[in-house]
Amino acid sequence: MPPQPSAPTHRQARLLLLLPLLLLVAIAVNWTSVNKLLHGKATFRSILTGLADSSAVNLVGWEQPPDSGDPQARVKVEVFLAVGDPCHIDSAYLGQALGLLDPRRIRVQFVDVRTPTGMARRxxxxxxxxxxxALNGQTEFRVPDPQRPGKQKTVFLTHDGGGLAILHRxxxxxxxxxxxxxxLPLSETExxxxxxTETKRIATEMEAAAKVRLEEKKRRR
Structure with missing residues (x-):
């Protein structure tokens, strides 16, 4: 005969009775966040990560930057990102800055991984x-390992290219x-x-544009 579940203790019964009250208290304390969720002004992820009132959330829905540089340039940088996702906005900043570096010889193209074409390319x-x-269609490189003189290590150009020093190299x-x-006409420091400097300027411009979009959206409601 299977064992029968034991009856809850007095302490457990009290806790069960308190649960509805605790839930009401939690809702009251976090009413601002709950209200934003109900009205579509925030997501669970943005609230959990603390981005609910930051400029990053206002950047939800940002548009894909235009490609830059001479289409015939012999050096091509592909920037893979999910267009509109605030978590990918730093890649958009970096890609645009790289496009200003040497537009005659460096072509920068943005690839939206949320599209079938972008996913296939990725x-x-x-x-x-x-x-x-990706640099000229390559994402994996061997570079000197500063921790092991005379040795090399493998780096992948993910997000920030493995660091600006490696990207410069x-x-x-x-x-x-x-x-x-x-x-490059610039030293590593330059x-x-x-x-x-350029990513900061681009970020300021994109955040300002995002605020304008947000205000327009509020007025339409």
Whole structure:
């Protein structure tokens, strides 16, 4: 005969009676967040990650930046991202900054991985992530390992390209190979400063545009 479930203890019974009250208290304390959820002004993810009132959430629905650089450029950077996802906005900033670096010799193309074409391209290059970079169709590289002198390590161009120092090294090598030894016109320090300055400026512009869209959306309600 199977064992019968034991009756709840007095303490357990009290806790069960308190659950509805605790639920009401939780709703009251978090009413602002609950109200945003009910009116579609926030998502569970944005609230759980603390982004509910940040500019990132306002950037939901951002549009794909235009490709930049000479279509005939011999060095091509593909920026893989999910267009409209605020978690991928940093890749959009970085891609646009790279497009300003040397537009005559570097072509930057944005690939939306939420489209069938974008997914197919991502899978073909074995990106292994929804966002990342490909340099002349390559995503995996061997570079010197600073932790092991004389040795190399494998890096993948995911999200920020594995770091600006590595990205500078790879772009410089690609340009030298394609343009008779003429690499980047910027040193690593200058490259880092340029990318950081431009991404900050681009972020400010995109956030300002997002605020305008948000205000227009509020007025239409």
């Amino acid at each position: 899978d073909k290059l074995k990106l292994g992530c929804e966002q990342g970079l 790879l772009l410089n090598a690609a340009l030298k190979a394609a343009y008779k030894g003429q690499g 490259f880092n400063s340029f990318i950081q």
